[in-house]
Amino acid sequence: MLGRIGYLGLVLVLGCNDGPRDEQSPSTVDRSPVATVPAAPTYANRADVAAQMRTAKALPHHPADGSGRAWIADGPRSVTANSTAHWQFTYEAGPEGIADGGAIVFMVSPFWGWSPPQDASPDRPGYASVATDAPGVALAVTADMSAMMAIRVGGRRLEPGEQVQIHYGGSAGGRTDRYAESRSPFWIGVDGDGDGSHRFLPDSPTVEVTAGAAAQLVAMAPSTVRPGEAFVVRVSALDRLGNAGTSFTGSLRLESEPAGTTPDQTVAVGANDHGIVSITVAAPAEGVFRVRVQADGGLQARTNPIVVAPSGPRIYWGDLHGHSGLSDGTGTPEDYFRYARDVAALDVVALTDHDHWGVLHLDENPALWERIQTATAEYHRPGSLVTLLGYEWTSWESGHRHVLYFSDEGRVYSSIDPATDTPTKLWDALRGNDAITMAHHSAGGPIATDWSYPPDPVLEPVTEVVSVHGVSEAADSPSVIYDAVPGNFVRDAIDRGYRFGFVGSGDSHDGHPGLSHLSTGGTGGLAAILADELTRSAVLDALRQRRVYATSGPRIYLRAALSTYPMGSTVAARDLAAAEPPMLYVHAVGTDTIRWIDVVRAGAVARSEVGQAAVELLIPFAEPTAGEYVYVRIVQEDGGLAWSSPIFIE
Numbered sequence: 001m002l003g004r005i006g007y008l009g010l011v012l013v014l015g016c017n018d019g020p021r022d023e024q025s026p027s028t029v030d031r032s033p034v035a036t037v038p039a040a041p042t043y044a045n046r047a048d049v050a051a052q053m054r055t056a057k058a059l060p061h062h063p064a065d066g067s068g069r070a071w072i073a074d075g076p077r078s079v080t081a082n083s084t085a086h087w088q089f090t091y092e093a094g095p096e097g098i099a100d101g102g103a104i105v106f107m108v109s110p111f112w113g114w115s116p117p118q119d120a121s122p123d124r125p126g127y128a129s130v131a132t133d134a135p136g137v138a139l140a141v142t143a144d145m146s147a148m149m150a151i152r153v154g155g156r157r158l159e160p161g162e163q164v165q166i167h168y169g170g171s172a173g174g175r176t177d178r179y180a181e182s183r184s185p186f187w188i189g190v191d192g193d194g195d196g197s198h199r200f201l202p203d204s205p206t207v208e209v210t211a212g213a214a215a216q217l218v219a220m221a222p223s224t225v226r227p228g229e230a231f232v233v234r235v236s237a238l239d240r241l242g243n244a245g246t247s248f249t250g251s252l253r254l255e256s257e258p259a260g261t262t263p264d265q266t267v268a269v270g271a272n273d274h275g276i277v278s279i280t281v282a283a284p285a286e287g288v289f290r291v292r293v294q295a296d297g298g299l300q301a302r303t304n305p306i307v308v309a310p311s312g313p314r315i316y317w318g319d320l321h322g323h324s325g326l327s328d329g330t331g332t333p334e335d336y337f338r339y340a341r342d343v344a345a346l347d348v349v350a351l352t353d354h355d356h357w358g359v360l361h362l363d364e365n366p367a368l369w370e371r372i373q374t375a376t377a378e379y380h381r382p383g384s385l386v387t388l389l390g391y392e393w394t395s396w397e398s399g400h401r402h403v404l405y406f407s408d409e410g411r412v413y414s415s416i417d418p419a420t421d422t423p424t425k426l427w428d429a430l431r432g433n434d435a436i437t438m439a440h441h442s443a444g445g446p447i448a449t450d451w452s453y454p455p456d457p458v459l460e461p462v463t464e465v466v467s468v469h470g471v472s473e474a475a476d477s478p479s480v481i482y483d484a485v486p487g488n489f490v491r492d493a494i495d496r497g498y499r500f501g502f503v504g505s506g507d508s509h510d511g512h513p514g515l516s517h518l519s520t521g522g523t524g525g526l527a528a529i530l531a532d533e534l535t536r537s538a539v540l541d542a543l544r545q546r547r548v549y550a551t552s553g554p555r556i557y558l559r560a561a562l563s564t565y566p567m568g569s570t571v572a573a574r575d576l577a578a579a580e581p582p583m584l585y586v587h588a589v590g591t592d593t594i595r596w597i598d599v600v601r602a603g604a605v606a607r608s609e610v611g612q613a614a615v616e617l618l619i620p621f622a623e624p625t626a627g628e629y630v631y632v633r634i635v636q637e638d639g640g641l642a643w644s645s646p647i648f649i650e
Contacts, residue, residue, distance in 0.1 A: 044444075044447060044448045044483070044485055045396075045397060045398075045450070046396040046397070046447055047396065047397045049396040050395065050396040050397050050415070050416060050421075053356060053396075053416050054416050057356070057364070057416060059197045060197070061197060061199055062096075062192050062193035062195065062197075063096050063192070064094070064096030064097065064098060064099070064102070064190065064192020064193055065190055065191060065192045065193070065197060065198055065199040066189065066190050066192075066198070066199025066200060066201060066202075067093075067094030067095065067096050067190055067192060068091060068092055068093045068094035068098075068188075068190055068201065069091075069092050069094070069201065069203070070089055070090065070091045070092070070186075070188040070201055070204060070205055071089070071090055071205055072087055072088070072089060072186075072205045072207070073088045073089060073090045073165070074086075074087065074088040075087030075088060075169075075207075076207065077207055077208065078207065078208040078209075078210060079176050079207060079208070079209055079210070080176070080209070080210055080211075080212055081176060081177060081178050081179060081180050081209050081210065081211060081212050081239065081241070081243055082113060082175065082176060082177075082178040082212065082241075083175070083176055084115075084125065084169070084172065084173030084174060084175050084176070085169060085173055085174060085176065086167075086168070086169030086170075086173055086174070087167075087168045087169060087174070087186070087207075088165060088166070088167050088168075089106070089165070089166040089168065089186060089188070089205060090163055090164070090165055090166075091104055091163065091164045091165075091166065091188055092161060092162070092163050093158045093159065093160050093161060093162050093163070094160060094190075095160050096160070096192055097157050097158050097159050097160050097162075097192070098153050098157060098158040098190060098191075098192050099153070099157050099192060099193050099194050100153060100154060100155065100156055100157050100194070101152065101153065101154070101194030102152070102153050102157075102158070102190070102191050102192050102193055102194040103150045103151060103152045103153065103190075103191040103194065103198065104150075104151040104153070104164055104166075104188065104189070104190055104191075105148060105149070105150055105151070105187070105188065105189030105190070105191065105198050105200070106128065106148070106149045106150075106151065106166050106168070106186070106187070106188060106189075107147050107148040107149070107186075107187040107188075107189065107200075107359075108126075108147055108168075108174070108186060108187070109147070109177060109184055109185060109187070109325070109330075110146065110147035110148075110328075110359070111177075111328055111329070111330065111509065112177050112178055112179050112330055112509070112510065113175060113176065113177050113178040113179075114126075114147065114174065114175065114176060114177055115173075115174040115175040116143070116146050116147045116148075117143055117147075117148070117149040117168060117174075118143050118149075119141045119143050119149070120143075121170075122170045122171060123170065123171050123172055124170070124172055125169075125170075125172045125173060125174060125175050126168070126169070126170070126172075126174050126175070127168075127169065127170025127171070127172065128141075128143070128149055128166060128167060128168045128169075128170070129141075129166075129167045129170075130151050130164060130165065130166050130167070131164070131165045131167075132158075132162070132163065132164045132165065133163070134158060134159070134162040134163070134164075136155050136156045137153060137154070137155050137156060137158055137162070138153075138154040138155040139151050139152070139153065139154070139164065140152045140154055150191075151164065151166070153194075168186075176209055177209045177330060178241055179209070179241065179243060179330040179331070179510045179511050179512075179519075180209050180210055180211045180239075180243035180244065180245060180330075180331070180335075180511065181208075181209050181325060181330045181331035181332065181335055181511055182208050182331065182332055182334070182335050183206040183207075183208070183325070183331075183332055184206055184207050184208070184209045184325070184330075185204045185205070185206045185325070185359075186204060186205045186206070186207070187200050187201075187204050187359060188200065188201045188204045188205070189201065200359060200360065202360075202365075202367075210243075210245055211238070211239045211243035211244060211245040211246045211275075212239035212240065212241075212243065212246070213239060213246065213247075214237040214238065214239060214246040214247070214248035214275055214297075214299065215238070215239050215240040215299075216237075216238050216239075216240065216242075216299065216301075216518075217235065217236070217237055217238075217293060217295055217299040217300060217301035218235070218236050218238060218301050218343070218515065218518075219233055219234070219235045219236075219291060219293045219301040219302065219303045220233065220234045220235075220303060220304065220344065220345035220555075221233045221234075221281075221290075221291060221303040221304060221306050221345075222306065222314075222315075223304060223305065223306065223307060223314075223315040223317070223528075223555055223557050224306075224307050224309065224312070224313075224314045224315045224557075225283040225306060225307075225308055226283065226308070226309070226310060227283060227284070227285050227286055227308055227309075227310055228282065228283055228284075228285075229282070229283045230280055230281070230282050230283070231280070231281055231283060231306075232278045232279065232280055232281070232345075233254070233278070233279045233280075233281055233291050233293075233303060234276070234277075234278050234279075234342065234343070234345040235252055235267075235276075235277050235278075235279065235293050235301065236275055236276045236277075236342075236343045237269070237275035237276075237295065237299065238275070238343070238518070241510070241518070241519045242510065242512045242515055242518035242519045243511075243512075244274070244275065244276060244339055244342070244343045245274045245275065245276075246274065246275040247271070247274075247275070248269060248275040248295075249269055249270060249271055249273075250268075250269055250295060250296030250297060251266055251267065251268050251269065251295070251296050252266070252267045252268075252269060252277065252279075252293050252294070252295050252296075253265075253266050253293070253294040253295075254266070254267065254279060254281070254291055254292070254293055255291070255292050255294070256289050256290070256291055256292075257289060257290045257291070257292055257302075258289060261284050261287075261289040262281055262282060262283075262284055262289070262291070263282075265279060265281075267279050269295075276342050276343060283306070283308050284308060285308065286308050286309055286310065287308055288305050288306065288307050288308070288557075288589055288614065289305075289306055289308070290302055290303050290304070290305055290306060291303045291306070304554070304555035304556075304557075304591050305555075305557050305589040305590070305591065305613075305614075307557050307589060313530040313531060313532055313547070314530070314531065314532065314534075315528050315529070315530060315557070316347035316348055316386075316528075316529045316530075316531055316534055316539070317345075317346055317347050317348070317514070317526055317527070317528060317529075317555060318346060318347060318348030318349065318350075318386075318503075318505070318526065318527040318528075318529050318539070319340065319344070319346055319348075319349050319350070319505050319506050319508070319513040319514045319516075319525070319526060319527070320348070320349075320350045320352070320388065320390070320402070320404060320438065320464075320503065320505045320527055321350065321352050321390075321392075321402050321438070321440060321464060321467065321505035321506060321507050321508075321525070322336065322349075322350070322351060322352060322505070322506050322507065322508040322509070322513045322516070323351075323352065323353050323354070323392075323507075323508065323509045324336045324351055324353055324511065326353045326358070326360070326362070326368050326371070326372065327353035327354040327357055327358035327361075327362070327392075328354065328357055328358040328509060329353070329508070329509040329510070329511060330509060330510055330511040331511035332375075333351055333371060333372050333375035333376075334375050334378075334379075335511055336349075336351050336375075336511060336513060337349065337351070337375060337376075337378075337379040337385075337387060338379075339511060339512055339513060339514075339515075340385070340513040340514055341379065341385050343512075343514075343515065344512070344513060344514025344515045345514070346385070346513065346514045347385065347386065347529070347534055348385075348386045348387075348388065348527070348529060348534075348539055349385070349386075349387055349388070349513050349514070350387070350388035350389070350390040350402070350404055351372060351375070351376065351390060351513075352390040352391055352392045352402040352403075352404075353368075353372065353391055353392065354391070354392045354394045355391055355392060355393055355394055355412050355413070355414045355415055355416075356394060356414055356415060356416050357392075357394045362391055362412050363412050363414035363416075363417070369391075369412050372389070372391075373389060373408065373409060373410075376388070376389045376408070377408045380408075380536075382534060382535045382536070383533070383534050383535070384534070386534055386535065386536055386539055388404045388405065388406065388536070388539075389404070389405040389407070389408065389409070389410050390402055390403055390404045390405065391403055391412055393413065393414075393415045393420075393426055393437070394415050395415040395421065395422075395423075396415075396447055397415075397421070397422075397450070398422060398423055398449070398450040398453060399439055399442060399447055399448060399449030399450050400439070400440055400441065400446075400447060400449075401423065401426070401437045401438060401439050401440070401449075401460075402437065402438050402440065403426075403430065403435060403436075403437050404435060404436050404437075404438070405433065405434065405435050406434040406435065406536045406537070406539070406540045407433075407434055407536070410433065410435065411429075413426055413429045413430070422453065423437075423450075423453040423455075423456075424453060427456040427459045427460070430459055431459070434536075434540060435459065436459055436460060436461060436462070436540070436543060436544070437456075437459055437460045438460065438462060438463060438464055438503070438505075439455070439460070439463050439464065440463075440464035440467060440469075440472075440505070440507060441464075441467060441469040441470075441472060441481055441507070442463065442464070442472045442488065442489075442490060442493075443471075443472035443473075443480070443481050443484050443485060443488050443489040443490065444469070444470070444472065444480075444481035444482055444483040444484035444485055444488070445469060445481060445482045445483035445484075446469070446483075448483075448485045448488045449488065449493075451488065451492070451493045451496065451498070454498065455493075455498055455500070457499070458544070460500075461500070461501055461543055461544045461545075461546055462500055462501035462502065462503050462527075462543050462546060462548055462645075463490055463493075463500040463501075463502065463503070464503055464504060464505055464507075464525065464550075465490050465502045465503070465504060465550050465643055466479075466504040466523055466524075466525045466550055466551070466552045466641065466643075467504065467505055467506060467507035467516075467523065467524070467525040468506060468507050468508060468509075468516050468517070468520050468522075468523060468524055468525070469481050469482065469507060469523075470482055470484075470522075470523055471523065471552070471641065472484075472489055472490055473489060473490050473491060473502070473633070473643060474489045474490070474491040474492075474600075475489055476605060477633065477641070478635060478639065478641065479522060479523050479552065479639065479641065490502070491600070491603060494629060494646065495603060499546075499570070499646075499648055500546070500645075500646070501543065501545075501546030501547070501548045501567075501568050501645035501646075502548065502549060502550040502631070502643045502644070502645045502646070503525075503527035503528075503543075503548050503549075503550050504524075504525030504526050504527060504550035504551050504552060504553075504643075505525045505526065505527055506524045506525050506526075506553075507525065508524070514526065515553070516553065517552065517553035517554075522639070523552040523553065523639075523641070524552060524553030525550065525551070525552060525553060526550070526551045526552075526553060526554075526555065527548055527549075527550060528548060528549045528550070528551065528555075528558065529542045529543070529547070529548050530542055530547040530548065530549075530566075530567075531547070545568055546567070546568025546569075546645045546646075547566065547567065547568050547645070548567075548568065548645055549567060549642060549643060549644045549645055550642065550643045551640065551641060551642040551643075552639075552640055552641040552642070553640065554590070554591040554592070554636065554638075554640035554642075555591060556588065556589070556590050556591055556634055556636070556640060556642040557587075557588065557589040557590075558586075558587070558588050558632075558634060558642050558644055559585070559586070559587040559588075560584070560585065560586050560587075560631070560632050560644035560647075561584075561585045561647075562576065562582065562583075562584050562585075562621060562630060562647045563576060563579045563582050563583060563621075565647055566647075567631070567644040567645040567646070567647060568645040568646070568647070569647050569648070570647075570648045570649075570650055571647065571648070571649055571650070572626075572649075572650055573624045573625055573626045573649050573650065576621070576624040576649065577623075577624055581620055581621070581622065582620070582621040582622070582624055583618045583619065583620060583621060584599065584617075584618070584619040584620075584621045584630060584632075585617070585618055585619075586599075586615070586616070586617045586619065586632050586644075587615075587616045587617075588614065588615050588616075588632075588634050588642070589613065589614040590613050590614065590634065590636050590640070591636065591638075591640060592613070592636040592637050592638040592640060593610075593611060593612060593613055593636065593637040593638075594610040594611070594612060594613065594614075594615055594634060594635070594636055594637075595609075595610065595611070595635045595636055595637050596608060596609050596610055596635050597610055597615065597617070597632055597633070597634055597635075598632065598633040598635070599619060599630065599631075599632055600630065600631050600632070600633060601621075601628060601629070601630045602625075602627075602628035602629060602630075624649050625649065626649055626650050627649065627650070628649050629646040629647065629648045629649065630646065630647050630649075631643060631644045631645060631646040631647065632644045
């Protein structure tokens with residue numbers, strides 16, 4: 001029964017997860033100057049996956065599929081991340097009952113650490129057993145998938161109201177999700193007629209997964225402030241994997257670097273703060289400083305560099321790509337936005353769950369999309385936090401893109417709908433909306449982007465060059481993405497004549513937008529958005545004008561301009577030639593020592609060794625030529641990376 005196409009959607013999820021492979025791979029920091037890429041086809045198409053998804057979606061469902069109700073009969077309603085516990089669940093058959101040969105499906109969350117249910121070893125984690133007091137009903141268990149167990153009904157049909165008990169954990173318990181979330185589901189599905197096609201109960205039982213002990217401190221501050229301006233430093237005591245909500249209490253000591261730049265402060269953290277506090281600081285006169293935070297018990301943190309200047313565009317930090325438990329991530333939409341606001345101190349954030357990937361699918365469940373729209377609107381506060389409505393168009397034929405709307409409403413255009421199953425069709429459907437798309441992990445795993453579709457210049461002005469999957473910028477970058485396809489990097493696409501701004505974003509699946517690099521031990525991703533105000537319209541304008549840059553997670557300060565033309569500009573060669581002489585300006589302040597700066601001009605890389613935390617350069621730019629481009633890449637000693645958007649010459 002488990003081999004039938006009805007379970008195919010789940011097989012694909014478990015065998016082809018779009019998240020990072022594990023906590024150390026593939027995004028472990030690579031500090032080598034050049035990463036090699038093995039020979040591979042020009043483009044890695046996975047049309048077989050898309051075809052199987054279409055087949056699974058077209059399967060008919062019996063009214064008994066997904067009927068009934070289930071609840072936790074015994075066991076904790078709240079557990080600590082990465083701990084063990086035992087549960088007993090009761091399933092009660094719905095009005096249609098379950099036919100002889102039908103099945104109940106029991107599945108823990110297939111992502112991020114739950115012990116898969118198994119019936120072979122009572123003394124091993126995840127052992128599950130079943131029972132029923134319905135006379136004449138025999139239950140047969142099959143657990144041959146990584147997170148799912150099928151309980152086949154035999155002997156006779158299970159009548160409406162009759163119950164089945166599922167015991168999960170055994171003597172060793174079931175190990176929980178390693179990431180905190182307020183509603184972690186135990187999925188209960190029903191194949192009511194025995195045809196191998198099941199549906200999950202939309203109200204399957206859930207538990208709260210809470211953070212572990214405080215193991216690290218993070219401190220976030222704005223990158224740009226005005227002299228004398230009051231701003232907020234957000235400090236969070238997190239567990240070792242970046243989960244928020246720890247039980248940390250005590251005091252925090254704030255000191256500025258250089259010493260005396262701002263007054264020192266001591267702040268108390270109480271039990272009701274859950275390890276998260278916001279502290280107001282007054283900016284000094286012009287210059288660069290940081291705030292160091294010391295906590296009781298020895299934890300400490302240091303903010304990103306804070307650049308105080310009377311003018312210039314502000315840097316707003318965004319994470320434009322991440323997932324919740326509504327697809328293949330962790331947590332609720334509300335969990336996601338709260339973490340972005342209160343812990344990561346993001347200015348701009350988008351939740352981009354998959355159109356057709358995960359346990360339930362947005363393109364088949366309008367209530368899920370409505371929930372995302374509601375949460376996005378609820379957390380949107382212009383001037384404080386800009387939330388963007390979004391989803392991931394998960395095409396296994398031409399590559400994944402996320403869609404961002406700059407209003408409270410938008411549609412999910414599915415990647416397996418024949419009307420919108422190519423990038424061109426998607427752009428045609430979006431045309432006229434305040435919306436953009438963005439290709440990601442475009443050079444490699446889990447699927448590369450098919451660059452034979454020329455990106456729409458209005459709807460796709462920027463591209464994601466780094467995420468938890470690694471770097472897609474170029475083959476000569478550190479931390480290159482896994483399964484990289486030669487000739488398919490973003491720089492290769494620019495060499496085709498495409499014009500992009502560069503952004504990073506997390507593609508986080510751990511519920512930690514803005515800080516996805518904390519749990520991977522390698523790359524994450526952030527978008528630095530240069531704008532004069534924090535509104536959706538200003539963010540959209542900055543993205544369309546390519547006034548953005550990318551980092552692998554650290555909040556590195558970066559400015560780049562060619563003569564008077566800032567990053568993202570298009571400039572005529574004759575206008576540059578009129579400058580005496582044309583100069584490339586670079587100003588970078590790292591979160592760690594900057595190891596080197598690469599100037600990339602029309603594909604050629606010139607390296608400047610730095611060896612200090614800050615650098616300001618004027619580099620001669622001789623003989624500007626129409627058709628070329630230039631951008632800079634920052635490489636820190638700790639592996640942190642940043643890229644300016646290219647300046648294009650015509």
